[in-house]
Amino acid sequence: MNEHQDQIKPAPRSGVGCGLLIGIFLSVVIMGVALILFESAMDNEYLPFAVGMLIFYLVLGVTALAVMKNFKISVRSITGSYGRFKENIRLSGWVIPLMVISTCTAFIILALFAVINENLYHSYLELGDRLSWPAESPAIVHLLMVISAVILAPVVEEYIFRGILLSSWTIKWGATRAVIISSFIFAIFHIDPVGAFVAGVALCLIYFHTGSLLLVIFIHMINNGLAVVAMFLLPDMFATETPGNAVRQLWYVIPVLVLSLLIIWPMIRKYWPEKNALPPDIRSTE
Numbered sequence: 612m613n614e615h616q617d618q619i620k621p622a623p624r625s626g627v628g629c630g631l632l633i634g635i636f637l638s639v640v641i642m643g644v645a646l647i648l649f650e651s652a653m654d655n656e657y658l659p660f661a662v663g664m665l666i667f668y669l670v671l672g673v674t675a676l677a678v679m680k681n682f683k684i685s686v687r688s689i690t691g692s693y694g695r696f697k698e699n700i701r702l703s704g705w706v707i708p709l710m711v712i713s714t715c716t717a718f719i720i721l722a723l724f725a726v727i728n729e730n731l732y733h734s735y736l737e738l739g740d741r742l743s744w745p746a747e748s749p750a751i752v753h754l755l756m757v758i759s760a761v762i763l764a765p766v767v768e769e770y771i772f773r774g775i776l777l778s779s780w781t782i783k784w785g786a787t788r789a790v791i792i793s794s795f796i797f798a799i800f801h802i803d804p805v806g807a808f809v810a811g812v813a814l815c816l817i818y819f820h821t822g823s824l825l826l827v828i829f830i831h832m833i834n835n836g837l838a839v840v841a842m843f844l845l846p847d848m849f850a851t852e853t854p855g856n857a858v859r860q861l862w863y864v865i866p867v868l869v870l871s872l873l874i875i876w877p878m879i880r881k882y883w884p885e886k887n888a889l890p891p892d893i894r895s896t897e
Contacts, residue, residue: 617816624682624779631771634674637754642667657744661755668763681777684782688892689774694823701788702817705878706833707873709813713806714848715868720803722861737828738802743842760839765831772797772811773818778890786884790815810834813875816882822891 632833642663649659724731744752772793780789794811801807818827840886841848 622780624684627678627682627775627779629833630678630681631674631775634671634678638667638670640676641670654746655749657748657751657752658755660741661744661752661759664759665763666757668759668767671771672763675767676776678775679770684775684778685892689770689778689824690892691821691823691825694821694826699823699826699829700822702821703830703833705813705817706830706837707877708874709806710834710837711805711871712809712868712875715871716809717803718860718864718866719856720805722857722864725805725857728827729854732857742802746843757839761832761836765828765835768797769814769824769828773814774824775890777815777818778892781888781890782893785886786819786888786890787886789890790819790884801811809872809875812879816879816884818891819884819888820882822893822894 645666646659646663649662653659653662676686677690678684721732721735724735743755776793776796777789780793783789784792790812794808794815797811798804798808814827814830815831818824
């Protein structure tokens with residue numbers, strides 16, 4: 612760490628994590644109430660969930676803004692600039708191996724559940740079906756789900772996990788612990804926690820390297836957008852005739868996963884921040 616970094620002692624942001632957890636809990640409760648209210652009032656079974664998801668991310672976004680205001684966290688400093696165009700294009704390309712890793716780890720989780728307990732296997736498939744929606748759904752369902760999944764989710768999640776938590780915990784614990792813990796919490800809110808953890812780490816490193824949350828949000832949008840497209844083009848991608856077939860698929864899933872990890876490993880090594888690195892929002896105010 613250089614002398615300038617030694618002189619900078621950012622004020623700790625104690626309570627940021629608790630504030631966001633309360634916001635997440637409040638968002639889930641409001642979403643649950645909305646689902647109960649709308650489920651009996653709407654004919655289409657997917658429309659209440661679409662409305663509930665929209666409400667969840669809107670409430671969560673308001674909570675994030677309230678936390679930033681309460682702890683005097685600058686939205687402009689966290690957001691950063693657009694960065695350099697060529698570098699942005701190059702870094703955006705990492706979304707491909709990240710998506711492959713996520714898909715492979717989801718297959719592995721499905722196979723593990725098939726081995727452990729057949730009910731777990733079917734429950735995991737049902738959860739995936741619950742988080743998706745069929746192509747023949749009404750236009751309003753498509754519109755609301757795309758707004759939630761492709762626009763609101765990347766913006767709100769990135770401001771929370773990379774913007775607020777990563778920066779605040781970097782001040783408190785240092786960069787390494789902040790990257791790992793914020794990525795872990797990000798992961799547990801996803802159906803594929805292993806793939807989401809790897810993606811979370813990669814997005815943390817890109818944010819540290821570029822200081823641009825806009826780029827990270829853009830990459831997240833690409834990822835979710837491609838996932839939505841894949842959901843319609845390959846609706847039965849994870850469906851297998853029997854749990855045993857899910858296990859047999861591992862003979863090609865695992866090599867693809869290993870290859871994808873080998874592709875992304877150089878980026879992780881290259882961009883991993885120093886232990887005493889300053890968070891991007893603090894660097895931007897120097």
